Amino acid sequence: MSTNKQKFLNRYHVIFLVQSAMVGTGILTLPQKLSSVGYSQTLFPILFGVIASLTLLPMIWMNSKYPNENLFRINEILLGKWLGKGVNLFIVLQFLVFSSGIISSYMHLIQSTALPEQTITAPAFFFILLLVYIVRGGIRSVARFCIMTFFITIPMLYFLLWAIEKGEMSHFLPFFNYNGKEFYDAMKKGYLSILGYELIMFYFPNIIDQKKAYKHALIGIWISIVLCLITTAVSVMYFSEWQLKYVEFSVLNLFKAGEFSFIERIDIIGMTLWVFLILSTVTAYLWCAKRGMDSLLSKERKNYIYILALIVFLIIKMPFSQEFQEKLFSASSYVGYVILVWPIFLAIVHLLRKKQVQT
Amino acid sequence: MNRKFKLMFTLFVLLFLVGCSEKEVKVPLEEVGMVGIMAFDYIDEDTTKLTVAIPQYSPEAKRNTQIFSVKTDLVSKGIVKIEKLSDKKVILNQLRVVLINEEYARKGRVEKVIQNLYRDSEVGNKVLIAVVNGNGEELLKGQYLDKPNINFYLNDLLLPSINTAFNPNTNIHDFIYTVTNPVFDPILPIIEKIDDKIEIKGVALFKNKHMIESITPSEALIIQALQGKKKLAPLPLDLNKGNGKEIVMLDLIESKVKIKSNKNHKSPKLNIVLNIKGTLSEYQGKREHELNTPKSIAILEDDINKQLRKDIEEFLKKLKGLKIDPIGLSENFRMYYKGKWNDKLTDATIAKLKVDVHVKTSIISTGTLK
Incomplete structure (x- = not known):
């Protein structure tokens, strides 16, 4: 494969790939996840943004050492063929379960609110069909879809108007009103909502302007952070602390505050439009999983995507109890944290091996 | 050829697979x-009488509303x-209005019922x-001959209307918000059937999930003013300034409140x-013929100030006596308090509040006539 052919992601692609992968179901439940700190959660997204910017650094640094390889290849190069492949298999599985978790939680939301009389089989099936279609176009079509998603869904911010009108600014005070345990709890649960930017390690070799990739990714991250910040701020203004804790999909409840003369339930519109955000997140993950398959089996085939889609579908429809599913999905979320730290570990290995070569 | 055959075969199989599908029952x-x-009436601690009104669209029916009433312990x-x-x-x-009778509000599980509806995704938050x-x-069963369907009538009556008539509407979100927020105690409008009309009579004050007191609309107006509502309903005032009986009506009020x-x-x-800005829409009393100079208006303004101040202070004293805080005054202290604010702190604050x-x-203006 020639290098020119491989590089086709321009800066807008990078910005919105990073941005869209971060905003998925997470932001829907973010105020609830952060509820252990109560009203002081407003500024948490900024803290998350700082952490994300810092953890992005080793990722980009690691990738820039191997400008033509994605993380799967880097794993194999640095850890040896078998260990690397083992890790890769793990990552692929993780991405599959993680995507299934996202889809399944969205489908349950749809089922409980919009389609209470149906099972989720058919919606899930069509959703995955669309997913396969987008991913088959490669990372560039995923990126284009992300850009489209952003501009289709951003007008939803307008729906927050009523909640802001009704909200109380005084809820923001006092700042930093929490203890260490509450802070830790909020960090642990809340940070999941902004995962997604780590995928840059997989499409980095396709970026044209790799030197500026860090800057572009940062722009993407901070767009998402601002969206999260708006979400938490408006929720804090509008809800009581009890509501923050017990209302699961706070954003939808914020939409419920509004009303046009011709539309009564804005939350239903918001929820159905949300499918774009879910799609853009899941397509990015699934594309990465597909690259993982390519590198695992050491050859590229478009058909792998069908196998992966089938696995995702089976995981969503698996006949296990709700409790087990919940455990599985939350476990996979926490594994997501490991991937954030992984490049640091790789960087250490990289430096050690370099020394070995020199001596 | 082979592909075509495959395609045909698949289609053929799919055609017959239709027979395997379950018949989906859609209403x-x-x-x-x-x-x-929905209306809840109190029977005893465990049972409630639940009455629902459903619009009847069939032209053959004699009435335009179906009313059903059952005794039950759980809403669902x-x-x-x-x-x-x-x-x-x-x-x-399509639920629009939830009615609770006074006895239920005083003794029943209002909070549980409303919470149940709040959880239900079918029900909007603007009920x-x-x-x-x-x-x-x-x-609900009353005859309102000159009104449309009771469903629309009640909803329009309780809806926040743009005209300035007094309306302390409370929807599900507001109720849950105030009931769960330690700095607030919920308020609800009280309605009553009088002959063939329904009237908003006043406001019910709640304490710890139960109604304890009802107040008049003019007192409820003070709650709204102190909560920072910008447009207020017309405000009638009784001035007792030694000039005999004086009644003032202020209209189109814009109010602004600053609490420190x-x-x-x-x-x-x-x-x-x-701060209150408004039009003097009506005046009855001795000064009727003097109110044409800026000076006399200034004096009247001063009198209104004093009277309003007295009213507000008396009302706040009353709230203090009841140990409730429907205005959310304790929020001004929660804002500066480190740690978890709770109901006890609100009670203590209200009791000591100065x-x-x-x-x-x-x-x-006083209108276009001199």
Whole structure:
């Protein structure tokens, strides 16, 4: 494969790939996840943004050492063929379960609110069909879809108007009103909502302007952070602390505050439009999983995507109890944290091996 | 050729697979009974009388509303019972108004019932809640001959209207918000059936999930003014200034409130400045013929200030006596308090609260006549 052919992601692609992968179901439940700190959660997204910017650094640094390889290849190069492949298999599985978790939680939301009389089989099936279609176009079509998603869904911010009108600014005070345990709890649960930017390690070799990739990714991250910040701020203004804790999909409840003369339930519109955000997140993950398959089996085939889609579908429809599913999905979320730290570990290995070569 | 055969074969198989599908039962719109109003009447601690009003669109029916009444202990159980009585499938998607009779509000599990509706995704958050003076079932079954369907009538009556008539509407979100927020105590409008009309009588004050007191609309107006509502309903005032009986009506009021706290919840003190701008729409009393100079208006403004101040102070004293805080005054102390604020702190703050009220009225116009 020639290098020119491989590089086709321009800066807008990078910005919105990073941005869209971060905003998925997470932001829907973010105020609830952060509820252990109560009203002081407003500024948490900024803290998350700082952490994300810092953890992005080793990722980009690691990738820039191997400008033509994605993380799967880097794993194999640095850890040896078998260990690397083992890790890769793990990552692929993780991405599959993680995507299934996202889809399944969205489908349950749809089922409980919009389609209470149906099972989720058919919606899930069509959703995955669309997913396969987008991913088959490669990372560039995923990126284009992300850009489209952003501009289709951003007008939803307008729906927050009523909640802001009704909200109380005084809820923001006092700042930093929490203890260490509450802070830790909020960090642990809340940070999941902004995962997604780590995928840059997989499409980095396709970026044209790799030197500026860090800057572009940062722009993407901070767009998402601002969206999260708006979400938490408006929720804090509008809800009581009890509501923050017990209302699961706070954003939808914020939409419920509004009303046009011709539309009564804005939350239903918001929820159905949300499918774009879910799609853009899941397509990015699934594309990465597909690259993982390519590198695992050491050859590229478009058909792998069908196998992966089938696995995702089976995981969503698996006949296990709700409790087990919940455990599985939350476990996979926490594994997501490991991937954030992984490049640091790789960087250490990289430096050690370099020394070995020199001596 | 081979591909074509495969395609044909698949289509052929798919065609017959249709027979395996389960027949999906979907309720057509005509067979859905959309509940518009729910009313809860108190029977005893465990049982409630649940009454629902469903619009009847069939032209053959003599009445335009179906009313069903059942005794039940759980709300959803009641709905199932009603479904047995009804010829339609009963759904709550179009619920607009929830009525609670006064006895239920004082003794029943209002919070649980409302929370149940809040959880239900079918029900919107903008369902209005009101307390009924008397019996909710009777109110629904009443004959309002010059009014449309009771579903629309009640909803329009309780809806926040743009005209300035007094309206302390409370929807599900507001109720849950105030009931769960330690700095607030919920308020609900009280309605009553009088002959063939329904009237908003006043406001019910809640304490710890139960109604404890009802107040008049003019007192409720003070709550709204102090909560920072920008447009207020017309305000009638009784001036007792030694000039005999004087009644003033202020209209089109724009109000602004500034509350400053001393940030100390142990010896709480509030400084409230209320600015009111309005038109003098009516005056009755001795000064009727003097009110044409700016000076005399200024004197009247001053009198209104004093009277309003007195009213507000008296009302706050009353709230203090009841140990409730429907205005959310303790929020001004929570803002500066480190740690978790709770109901006990609110009670303590209200009990010790000292208030300094200042009112500034400005009458913009007195109409076009000299």
